[in-house]
Amino acid sequence: MAVEQILNNLNIPFQDVKIGLVNLQRELSDKETDQLDTALGAIGFEVLQDRKERLLEEIKIALQEFLGKSEDQHLKTSVFLTDRFNLEYTYISSLFSELAGESIEKYLIKLKIEKVKEFLQYDMSLSEIATKLNYSSVAHLSSQFKKVTGMTPSEYKKAV
Missing domain, CATH: 1.10.10 (Arc Repressor Mutant, subunit A)
Known part of the structure; x- marks a missing residue:
């Protein structure tokens, strides 16, 4: 009920609220996301983003770091990412392609x-x-x- 009240107070349209899950009717703006984070934080809750989306962002950051370090350039991208995330490259690659809409190489x-x-x-x-x-x-x-x-x-x- 507390989460529903916060969503209503912020005029954020939602379909339903269950323990640990909120189905929104639309994508939130950055401002709305910040407001929701703040309001939920005040009652001890936090917004958890999708794990795959977070991993995608971490992969992008890692690739930027990889390019910035000339000493790592001798490494294959696949080895670098596998070592960095301790995951199989096939998983990293398919997740990246699925969410980013392009291959890691591109x-x-x-x-x-x-x-x-x-x-x-x-x-x-x-x-x-x-x-x-x-x-x-x-x-x-x-x-x-x-x-x-x-x-x-x-x-x-x-x-x-």
């Missing part, structure tokens, strides 16, 4: 391209960038960059 390529863009703004050479991001060659970096952005690294650098 996501990692997008992250790499964002790093390339950043490094280009610091006037790093493509050779330095390729080495730093563990590309096999400048040609491979350029090809992947064009595939993702639709322009070459040189064209991108001129445009920004």
